[in-house]
Amino acid sequence: MSTLNRAFAILCGMAALAAGADKTLIDYFRPMPVQGRLTRDVWGADNVLPRDPENGLEDTTMKQWCYWDGQIIRGPDGRYHLFASRWDQSKGHRGWSGSLAVHAVSNKAMGPYKDMGLTWQDNQDGKGHNVTALVLPDKRYAVVVSETRPGDVFVSGSLDGPWEHLGSIKVDANGFNPRDGRMSNVSVLLRPDGRFEIVPRSGAILISSDGILGPYKIQGPSIYPGMPGLPARNLEDPVIWYSGGMYHIVVNCWSERKAFHLTSPDGIGKWTNRGLAYDPTTNFVRYQDGTVNHWDKMERPGVLLEKGHVAYFTFAVLDVPKEKELGNDNHGSKILVVPFDGVGFDRDMRKLVRRAK
Numbered sequence: 001m002s003t004l005n006r007a008f009a010i011l012c013g014m015a016a017l018a019a020g021a022d023k024t025l026i027d028y029f030r031p032m033p034v035q036g037r038l039t040r041d042v043w044g045a046d047n048v049l050p051r052d053p054e055n056g057l058e059d060t061t062m063k064q065w066c067y068w069d070g071q072i073i074r075g076p077d078g079r080y081h082l083f084a085s086r087w088d089q090s091k092g093h094r095g096w097s098g099s100l101a102v103h104a105v106s107n108k109a110m111g112p113y114k115d116m117g118l119t120w121q122d123n124q125d126g127k128g129h130n131v132t133a134l135v136l137p138d139k140r141y142a143v144v145v146s147e148t149r150p151g152d153v154f155v156s157g158s159l160d161g162p163w164e165h166l167g168s169i170k171v172d173a174n175g176f177n178p179r180d181g182r183m184s185n186v187s188v189l190l191r192p193d194g195r196f197e198i199v200p201r202s203g204a205i206l207i208s209s210d211g212i213l214g215p216y217k218i219q220g221p222s223i224y225p226g227m228p229g230l231p232a233r234n235l236e237d238p239v240i241w242y243s244g245g246m247y248h249i250v251v252n253c254w255s256e257r258k259a260f261h262l263t264s265p266d267g268i269g270k271w272t273n274r275g276l277a278y279d280p281t282t283n284f285v286r287y288q289d290g291t292v293n294h295w296d297k298m299e300r301p302g303v304l305l306e307k308g309h310v311a312y313f314t315f316a317v318l319d320v321p322k323e324k325e326l327g328n329d330n331h332g333s334k335i336l337v338v339p340f341d342g343v344g345f346d347r348d349m350r351k352l353v354r355r356a357k
Contacts, residue, residue, distance in 0.1 A: 023348060024275035025250065025261040029313070030339040031288040035110055038291055043330050044319045047294040052287065054112035056314070057082055057104050058334030062089055065115070066325075068096060069131040070314040070335035071302040072109065073141065073159060080106045080304075081159040082113045082314075083133040083143050084335055092327035093318065101128025101145055103161070109304060109312050110337045119143060120154055120163045128152075130185055132302065137194060142166070142212055144188050146200070151183030153212055169198070170215040171206060180204035181218050185300075187239045188212070189247075189267075197267055199238045199249060205268050223271045224251070227260065235260075239301045242267070243309055244346025246353065250277040250301050257281065259301065263349065274352075277301075278313075285338060295336070296320050309342030 036054030043062040044051065059065045065086040073081050082104040087095035101120065104113035118126035128145035136142050136155070143154045143163065151169030156162060171181035185201035196216070198206040203222035208214040224232035230253055238251040247267035252259040259277040264270055278284060280298045297318040304312040318325060318333040325331045 025277040025345065026279060026282065026284050028341040028345040029278070029284045030341055031286050032338060033110070033288055035108065035112060038287065038289075043332055045296075045331065047296065048317075048319045049293075050291060051293050056111045056335040056337045057084060057113040057115065059089065059332070062330065062332045065089055066093065066095065066333045067102075067335050068099060068316040068333055069129070069300050069302075070316060071131065071133045072304040072312065072314060072337075073133055073135065074109070074304070074306075075159045078107075079159075080109050080113075081133075082106070082335065083119065083131050085129050085131045085145075086115070088327075089332055090327040093322045093325040093333065095327070096129060097148060098127075099129045099148070100126040101131050101143065102126075103159075110339070113335070116160075119161065120165070123154075123165050124149075130300075132186065132188060134188055134190055136212065137190065142188075144169075144186060144212075146183040146186040149183075151186055167213050169213055172215040172217045174217040174219070176204070176218040176221060178218075180222060181206060181216070185237050189240045189242065191267060192242060197240065199240045201236050201238070203232065203235060203238065203251070207268065219268050223249075223262070226271075227273055230256070237300050239303060240267070241303050241305065241310065243305060243342060244349050246349065252299055252301070254299070257297070259298075263353075265353075274349075285336070297322065297333075298336075303340075305342070309346055310340050311342055313338050313340050 034052045038050040040049045042053045053060045066089045068085045070084045085099040086102050087099040103116045103119045106113040129148040130146040133143045140155050153166045154163040155166045180202040189197045196208040203224040205219040206216035208216040224235050234255040235251045240249050247264045249262045258279045261274040261277040262271045280295050283292045286292045295317040298315045300316040302314040303310045315336045317336045320331045
């Protein structure tokens, strides 16, 4: 066992003991109902076969697109809208740097999703990565892109568009390290108090009281260095949400291919590590008949809440290590949707918090 793996095991053990229970977030993922059929007649390494190509969003032929990111919003008409990024599969995984933002639609949360094309064709030819989306206080919709763009925000009165470029997110360092406010891997939350909260790759907490463009004030240094045993620089792809009366972050450690779950009472301070969120080497991605898939990479998590609880997680998944996805081969990436017992999760988390007091 590597030093980091030993540290991770110790970390998860410490979190479980502190919580007074063995269950962590990974235990609340549910088996996936098959949307089409389980098949080996589709792209992918043996570790992800057989699988259901009608789950989520993918190019089933792997002749055109690799997909990444993925955030679902349910529209007023009951349809599910998935906002993601895509690039030419012939460029391999490194093609992500030229990715374009796309909009896909399904009648079911788990898919299959139909790619409806570029979200904005008339702005930098559709350029967009780290794609996420949310509903604004005035009931308009916003799509936010980062990493390849400086936290650009697009808005529309309809999930089908057209989308208007509202502007770029502004950050007030507020006396802290301005690099912690870089718009990379951005996750955006409309808080219950009406303010907007961003957690970028750095792990700093950013708050805006003046709308989605900000300025966002950095609230302090990264919340990650207090997590023992793991280098904070290897943590990425945070997703933040509010449920069960508390704020949650899931953040991925790319070097260990494992993710952590943290909670806070106010979304700003007192972040507590709750242990393992997900681990693609385990059997948590499974179908109702017991078939298991082990994706090599599971990154860019997103959440879909129903009635105030997480009902589904989305993941950008890759069947082989990134350096082995070279394009024009039998490998690629897609968006996977996994059901989640958010009602039970929030109930048990509230019990843990009460016990800790």
